[in-house]
Every structure is written in C-alpha cells, then in structure tokens.
Amino acid sequence: MLRYLTRRILILIPTLWLISVICFVVIQLPPGDYLTTVQAQLAEQGDGSLAAREMDRLRARYGLDESVWVQYWMWISSIVFQGDFGESFDYGRPVADLLAERLPLTLLLSVLTLLFIWAVSFPIGVYSAMKQYSVGDYTFTFLGYLGLAIPNFLIALVLMWVSLTVFGQSVGGLFSPEYRDAPWSFGRAMDLLAHLWIPIVIWGTAGTAGNIRILRANLLDELRKPYVVAARARGLPRRWLTIKYPVRVAMNPFFSTIGWILPGLIAADAITSQVLNLNTTGPMMLRALMAQDMYLAGSVLLISAVLVVIGTLISDLALAWLDPRVRLRY
Numbered sequence: 001m002l003r004y005l006t007r008r009i010l011i012l013i014p015t016l017w018l019i020s021v022i023c024f025v026v027i028q029l030p031p032g033d034y035l036t037t038v039q040a041q042l043a044e045q046g047d048g049s050l051a052a053r054e055m056d057r058l059r060a061r062y063g064l065d066e067s068v069w070v071q072y073w074m075w076i077s078s079i080v081f082q083g084d085f086g087e088s089f090d091y092g093r094p095v096a097d098l099l100a101e102r103l104p105l106t107l108l109l110s111v112l113t114l115l116f117i118w119a120v121s122f123p124i125g126v127y128s129a130m131k132q133y134s135v136g137d138y139t140f141t142f143l144g145y146l147g148l149a150i151p152n153f154l155i156a157l158v159l160m161w162v163s164l165t166v167f168g169q170s171v172g173g174l175f176s177p178e179y180r181d182a183p184w185s186f187g188r189a190m191d192l193l194a195h196l197w198i199p200i201v202i203w204g205t206a207g208t209a210g211n212i213r214i215l216r217a218n219l220l221d222e223l224r225k226p227y228v229v230a231a232r233a234r235g236l237p238r239r240w241l242t243i244k245y246p247v248r249v250a251m252n253p254f255f256s257t258i259g260w261i262l263p264g265l266i267a268a269d270a271i272t273s274q275v276l277n278l279n280t281t282g283p284m285m286l287r288a289l290m291a292q293d294m295y296l297a298g299s300v301l302l303i304s305a306v307l308v309v310i311g312t313l314i315s316d317l318a319l320a321w322l323d324p325r326v327r328l329r330y
Contacts, residue, residue, distance in 0.1 A: 086295030125215030147209030222246035
C-alpha cells in the first residue's frame with residue numbers, strides 16, 4: 001500500500017504542473033484581454049491618449065506586455081511561493097480575498113451534497129437490485145430518469161416556489177435578508193442550515209440518480225456470480241451474504257466517482273447558482289470568463305483541476321483499501 005501511495009504521489013507532481021500550464025493557456029486563448037475592454041470604455045469617454053497611457057501603466061503593472069511564458073511564471077511562482085493568486089481586474093480586489101469569501105461555503109455545499117448523494121443512492125440502489133422488477137424498483141427507476149433528464153435550474157425554480165408557498169421561507173441565497181451581512185452567530189448558522197437543503201437537493205439530484213443506476217447494475221451482476229450462488233446453496237442467509245460480499249464489491253463506483261463529482265460541485269452549475277442567488281464560485285467563474293479576468297478565471301480553473309487530481313487520488317486510495325484486487329495489482 002505504501003508503494004502504491006508513493007507511486008501515485010510522484011505522478012501527482014508533474015500532473016499538477018501540466019494542469020497549471022493548460023489552465024493558463026486556456027484563459028489566454030480568447031483574443032484581447034480585460035484591459036482591451038477598459039481601453040475602449042476610456043476612449044468612449046473622451047481622451048484617447050489618456051486611455052493609451054493608462055493602459056500602458058496597467059500592462060506594465062500586471063506584466064501583460066511580457067510574453068505568455070513570462071506571465072505564466074509570474075502567476076504560478078506567486079501562487080506556489082507566496083500564496084498570491086494575483087488581483088482581479090473586474091472586481092479590483094485580490095483573487096485570494098474573493099476565493100476566501102466564496103470557497104468555504106462552496107466546499108461546505110459540495111461535501112454535504114456528496115454525503116446526500118451517498119446517503120440516498122446507497123439504500124435505494126441496494127433495494128432496487130434485491131427487489132428487481134418490483135413496484136419500488138420501477139418507481140425509483142422512473143424517478144432516477146427524471147433526475148437525469150430535468151435541468152437543475154428548472155428543479156431550482158420548482159423548489160423555490162415550494163419553499164415560498166408551502167414553508168413560507170425566503171428563497172434565493174444562503175441567508176435570510178436579516179442575516180445576510182450579519183456577523184457569525186448561532187442564529188446565522190441555523191439560518192444557513194435552513195437554506196442549505198435546496199441547493200443540496202438540486203445539485204445532488206443528477207449524481208444520486210446516476211449512482212443508483214450504477215450500484216443497481218453492479219450489484220445485479222455480483223448477485224449472479226458463482227460464489228454468491230454457491231454460498232446461497234450452502235444455506236447462507238441472503239441478506240447477510242449480500243451485505244458482506246456483493247455490496248462491498250458493488251460499492252466501488254461510490255469511491256471511484258469522488259474524482260469527478262467533487263470538482264464538479266466546486267465549480268457548481270453557474271446557471272443554477274444564478275437562479276438561486278448563491279454566493280459560490282460558479283457565478284464568479286462565469287463572470288470572470290466573460291470579462292476575461294485572467295487571474296480570477298485561471299485561479300478558479302486551477303483549483304477545480306487540482307481537486308480533480310486530489311479527488312482521483314482519494315478515490316484510488318479508497319478503492320485500494322476497499323478492494324484487495326486493486327492493492328494486489330499494484
């Protein structure tokens with residue numbers, strides 16, 4: 001296991017470097033930059049020479065008159081050695097401050113959504129496999145297809161209407177108006193918990209539906225294998241046998257999907273976040289891409305990509321712990 005972990009960590013280092021290069025190249029691909037828009041706005045206001053001088057000053061300040069590779073080195077070296085992600089052109093603030101405001105709540109939502117996906121999909125998937133072609137199986141299959149087919153923003157609109165009309169709860173955002181700018185307290189924390197269930201259910205719908213189908217299919221495949229048939233022939237109770245062996249093998253997808261579910265939740269569905277007025281990284285990322293705010297967009301892209309790598313590493317380690325076949329292979 002230690003050899004396997006060491007090997008994966010050694011692969012991790014060049015992978016992260018390559019990811020940082022790709023992220024920086026991606027945000028450089030569109031023609032022009034944020035300062036091009038600012039220059040056009042200043043030119044419309046009057047003095048074109050003033051706009052040109054202001055652009056020269058800003059380009060020198062941010063190193064935008066240098067080559068792409070020099071800009072990349074300035075960006076990545078500041079992140080690695082100083083923890084400085086640069087300054088957002090659009091917001092006029094350090095990127096680190098913007099991430100500090102939005103990333104904690106996004107991480108909280110992501111982890112809770114992942115736990116919701118597991119908590120709901122595991123018992124339903126096991127039940128659907130053990131009660132194949134029953135009324136419950138057909139019902140959950142139908143609901144699963146709905147969860148995969150209906151866009152998240154439409155589910156958001158429906159749940160917001162239900163929350164307002166049935167429960168009388170304010171909708172939109174993660175806090176009620178009276179707690180939105182208030183300091184942290186017990187009341188603000190409870191208000192946050194009261195608002196969390198809507199984005200958790202919305203973001204977790206597609207992942208839950210997909211995990212139910214995967215677990216059901218894998219468990220049905222395991223239940224038909226010779227070792228299960230032989231154990232049942234020897235009189236082992238079906239429920240005990242299923243939980244101890246086939247379910248353990250069928251749970252592999254739960255751990256293997258961490259690598260793509262978690263970063264997907266961090267990036268979040270920007271449209272759904274806009275509908276729900278969530279102060280997460282999704283809308284901020286969308287705005288940064290539209291404004292060509294390179295430092296902010298690149299930082300969010302880099303964090304999402306790093307989470308993919310870290311999530312994949314966690315998935316591989318969890319699979320190696322859960323399934324001896326993975327450990328013995330490496």
